[in-house]
Amino acid sequence: MQDYSPAEVERKWQAIWEEAKYFAAREDPDRSKYYVLEMFPYPSGRIHMGHVRVYTIGDVIARYMWMSGYNVLHPMGWDAFGLPAENAAIEHGTHPAEWTYANIDEMRDQLKRLGYSLDWDREFATCDPEYYRWEQLFFLQLWQRGLVYRRTAPVNWCPSCRTVLANEQVEDGQCWRCDSKVQERSLKQWFIRITEYAEELLRDLDTLQQGWPERVIAMQRNWIGRSEGAEIDFPVQGSEESIRVFTTRPDTLFGATFMSLAPEYPRLEQLLPEGGDRERVLREAERMREEDPHSRESEEGEKVGVFTGAYCRNPMTGESMPIYVANFVLMEYGTGAVMAVPGHDQRDFEFARKYGLPIRCVVRPESGEDLENPEMEQAYPGPGFLVRSGRFSDMYFESAKEAITAELETMGLGRKSVQYRLRDWNISRQRYWGAPIPVVYCERCGEQPVPEEDLPVELPLDVSMQAEGGASLADSEAFVHTSCPACGGPAQRETDTMDTFVESSWYFARYTRAREHGAPFHRRALDYWLPVDQYIGGIEHAVLHLLYARFFTKALRDLGYMGIDEPFAQLLTQGMVLKDGAKMSKSKGNVVDPGDMLQRFGADTTRLFTLFASPPEKDLDWNDQGVEGAHRFLHRMWRLGGEMRNELRPVGACARMEGMELSRAARDLRRKEHSTMHRITRDIEDRFQFNTAIASVMELVNEISSRKEDLGSGEGDPAALSSAWSTALLGLYPMTPHICEELWSQMGYASHLAQAQWPEYDPEALKQDEVLIVVQVNGKLRGRISVAPDADEEQIKQAALDQENVKRHLEGKEIKKVVVVPGKLVNVVLT
């Protein structure tokens, strides 16, 4: 018998599958489609274990769905623009394009060696002008619709990446990619108006509740941050001006005793009264603006303010309210001004304490007494009934919100309002290796869109990476200097490129007809395949890629390209791959290289271990001995297949065996076979629990291995053995396809597992000659009995009471009652 040689087996079957084009998707309106997609990789060099895990999970689903009769689309491509290419190019003296395409070749080769059932005919890289030209088109069309604009804004600047970052890309004040501390700068930037879709992005999360993990939905909901409340205008005393605030608590208006403005408040200077300390106030505001934005925006930050000398009037009480500038008020949220209610807001409370401002409680807790006393330790933000609020007193706070807002509306000083935490998406990046923004600047005509027929605006490749700070589009004379599409005069091109998250916001749609020329999509193909039925990727994109892609889908729908509202019907977020309890990293020296695994154990073992060690959504701690265990199991399968070779016939998995005489051992084996098929189907289909699916195949293999010697007395016994082995191979095939194909073909099957049908188990086969019943006395296990499956409760009860050990426990005791659960257990309850 030949030894198991993964390299040989895997090479052989990969060639066969590729030759037969088994995994090439073809649109077919008569068949149900299934689109399974894993987040495409950034071509950073080599595949890492995180890739292996996510693509293996996707591959099991894809192969399973193929076998279940679906028309499957399972494509792959490259998220190919990005900063690491520039850094590597600088370091190695090459060009980002060269580096990127070399990496793609390397990684494609590795993915192929892992045996994934991918449709390589649809592969593309986002750095190809044939791809990003459509993104430039979308940019122009969104601009036409007012969904793209350019403005000077404070931006998040990463000094190490030398570019700006979107809000989603700043984590804890640090760059999401390199962890550098983000600085604030003021730059003129292009924005996409994602806030226009805030409400829909929030509302449609409800439609994803079935298919998306709750925490991803929660994170997005949190990120969008919808607040309902009111806008209220506070007239400034001695002036025609008024200050507009946003508040979620209009019910506390009678308790508003002062006003807080953001240090960036644009009309601050006009508000300052003549004379007084104008200079000092402006200087203080300036200092607050220069505070570190991260610490300024954190709860622990010291609350600092300065009195402006100006007052406004509370529209309800008519009282004067001093106007302060306060460092904790953010210009980007609401109106940049906050009515301060120290009785019911902790920040205002602390501020009031610090500067000796009046604190007035206007909401009485439902159960407690009125809080009006100077001894209070903190603000009361909870529910209750209004007090000291004029004709609104005694009203429940929720109704008071409505009533006070309505009153303000009639006064012309307020209205209902909804605010979002979500900000517009800054897509300008001061980097070279990205998709150029299709805009030219003309001295006479200003910002001009590149005409659609002139797309793509190709990224010039003739730049040197060796310049100080790397390459920039500004370095390419030929690129920068152009003519104005409006007046024909001299003009300059935009030299920023687009955020690479733009490319990944629509790639899933391009796969539906990746070779389409002359248009971004082929509408019929797009309508057939979309949405993605199963999307798989890391949780780290919960509010990055996954939010942008949802937004883009809606925007492209409104541009007339798509007929769907949501791109990903089901989402699986796989856990991380750890080593010794920690994330793998070069600095820790705990990196496991998939290349080594492939070399030492082969693709099937690598796949088997990653699937078996942990369910998909949990973290997986890599364990070398576990890998060896997986390898050992495949060796065992190989040996077993060889040993049984002469007895096995291609009878099919879960073969029907009507009228065949089977020995008892064969009937037992057959029962195990069908219950295994039942379990695997359920584990894969309902819950993607590949670890338990594998465990049940292992049980079946164990059973075959230990039973095979007992078979032979029934005429159908050889067929039963063949069927059971076929079922084991077929059941394991989605996880370890190569070895299963090989052993399957060794059984004499002419067709391949890649084209096999997933069988249905036969409920008849599960029927047992006798069933095991557990007997408890007072809930404690005391014995086991075997009864006929059709035994009635009385018979079961009798058998239980006759059981030796049970009898012993009943001696001299009085039976109160006997609970009989047919097929399961008997519980004898004593008095």
Added chain:
RNA sequence: GCGAGGGUGGCGGAAUUGGUAGACGCGCUGGACUUAGGAUCCAGUGGCUGUGGCCGUGAGGGUUCGAAUCCCUCCCCUCGCACCA
């Protein structure tokens, strides 16, 4: 603080609607084969034990004939958000 998810052997993890807790695997122990075993096979493996049993799913209470599972009160861990008015 708010939101989500967890806590089960030495380890990774199982346990459909409440019904034999610990499937499967790793590790470990003993044995067989062997020049050898880090290969393979066989047996065992939650703890304690007087071998009858007793105790065991973060802690404590409850419901039930019966609870890892349901309810209540806590504790701990991981992740996300967090001065958003």
